[in-house]
Amino acid sequence: MAKNLSFLFAFIVLCGLNSSAQSGISLRDGIQKTYNAAIGVRERTGRNDGVDVEKYLAYVWLKPGNPWCAAFVSWTLGQSGVKKARSGGCVALMEQGTTIYRTNKLTRTPGPGDVFFIYYPTKKRVAHTGFVDKWESTYLITVEGNTNEAGSREGDGVYRKRRLKSQIYAVSTYLN
Template identity: 55%
Template sequence: MRNLFKFLLVPYGLLLCSPGCTALAQTREKVAAAYTSQIGVREATGHNDGVMVETYLHYCGLGKGEPWCASFVCWTFGQASVSNPRSGYCPNLFTPGHVIYKRSIHKPQKVPEQGDVWGLYFPDKRRVAHVGFVDQWGSKYVITVEGNTNEAGSREGDGVYRKRRPISSIYVVAKYIK
């Protein structure tokens, strides 16, 4: 039954989560644990290389030297057995069936959650060209974990960082944990 309540109030005031809710929460926790474990990974020479960077790239069928923010996202999902496009191309993460938030849509949308994927739009490229994970979505800022960035938040970075970005900078968000 798809219309079951996610939470049930039971005797003695206990609040229980349904099996589906528990599975989703556990998957979110696995994804968050996987991306958090990578904070501090750095490129070996600053040229999109290094053991872990090349591991992310290899997961998507790419080689050393390629941009790797999307590969980091896909590899992380793979560690938690979450179906994903296994692509190093940022726009491939934002198919219509996954998009839950888009800055240009002026109507109520789903609030992004931990483990969802956000994208930044770059006018010079005319596409989403940097992605990462939502760790916490606030009223004005989002706490992220993202690969191929740096302290300044560049898309041409050197490692995996936890960042704080204005929500106004986020162009699109996709949900893969369903």
């Protein structure tokens, strides 16, 4: 009887570990699919508006016309079930996650679904955010909202960008 219980317990533990590993992978994949599907979203009039932009802003209790990079990140994470990241502001959003990179100090290699932040000295705070899609030796590929072809923090849509690591102040994860 004790031997059967030991086998049953081992089976349950192994199944639980396997499910956890799979859910971690599928959560990251789900986030990546959601932000990739948003590439091409554009503001209606160039004033932080439009159906999708307003959906992102409403998710974080903001009205049309507000900057929406953090709202896009929050909404995307929320669609995949990550509820602890919900803010229309970059500083608060960064603080809700676990920092895995800060100005050349790497705790863990960022992956798809982790969130980068850019610091603006003129604002004296982080003021733009988006998703890490790929982390390379000197640059990263991102998907970010409220940007443009030039990489502005006040853009007109969701774009895939290539940014130098030297531009990145911090990367946080919300997947733990």
